[in-house]
Amino acid sequence: MAEEKTIQKMDKDFFKRTDAFIKVANELSTEHDLGKVSASMLYAAARFNAFIVASSAESKEEADRNKVEAIDYFTSQYRSMLLANMNDYIDKYDDYLK
Numbered sequence: 001m002a003e004e005k006t007i008q009k010m011d012k013d014f015f016k017r018t019d020a021f022i023k024v025a026n027e028l029s030t031e032h033d034l035g036k037v038s039a040s041m042l043y044a045a046a047r048f049n050a051f052i053v054a055s056s057a058e059s060k061e062e063a064d065r066n067k068v069e070a071i072d073y074f075t076s077q078y079r080s081m082l083l084a085n086m087n088d089y090i091d092k093y094d095d096y097l098k
Contacts, residue, residue: 049074 021041028037053070057063089096 045078 025037025041028040049070053066054063057066
């Protein structure tokens, strides 16, 4: 995946952090439904990203002005990453899931 190689060049610890989140999700999946774990992860990402936008603004008004651009950025990134990972799982379905 070209996108993953680009991310690796930008940040050497990207996949280390990613793997840590996935490890927690896998641990939670032993006690909870996969869909519920997924919903919790998605909510946590949304909550943390909202914090980033709000805390990087100088004022409440600036945070509000940045809201639409931030939502566009995060949803675009999520869509791109989800598509790349869905394609990876489909391409390697037998390797990953059999």
